[in-house]
Amino acid sequence: MTLLMRRDPLLRDAWGIQRDLDRLMSAFAASSPSTDLMARTDEFAVPSIDVIRRGEDLVFHAEMPGMKSEDIDISVAEGLLTVSGTRSSESTTEESDYLVRETSYGSFQRTLQLPTGLDPKSIQAEYRDGILDIVIPGAAKSTESPTVHIPVSTHTQERLDTHH
DSSP: OOOOOOOOHHHHHHHHHHHHHHHHHHHHHHHOTTSOGGGGTTSOOOOOEEEEEETTEEEEEEEOTTOOGGGEEEEEETTEEEEEEEEOOOOOSSOOOOSOOOOOOEEEEEEEEOOTTOOGGGOEEEEETTEEEEEETTHHHHHOOOOOOOOOOSOHHHHHHHTO
16 A cells, blocks of 8 residues: 655745755855854965055065965066965874864965066065065055046036037
């Protein structure tokens, strides 16, 4: 004897909605910076970079705590300065029992546009106490440009109509 079960389409739709909500909430939780710090430990935060004018030089000042200079690579190609590196996890012989681990490890890459006309061989870099300073001699004077103020009209639509 075969038992036939009648499926309730409303119940089936309710389970589908529940699955969709679960998937949506999981995606939201994964993208939220305040949730589950433990899940974010394998992502390496891209270093913060300040650009400073020192006389005629530009200095890129990057925070890279816990790295070694040999783990940092700096290159220039086609007017782009690329800083990349890898921050390796400290290996310990005994298993550590982290309660919260916010330190991130892994690879990163930052690419910055350089002013035109620079000699890449003149660029200098120094890494000390978790800070990378990249000095680009003479770059500050090539970034200066006159400020042009553009007047703002309140009759934009009329102006747009006359130009078409």
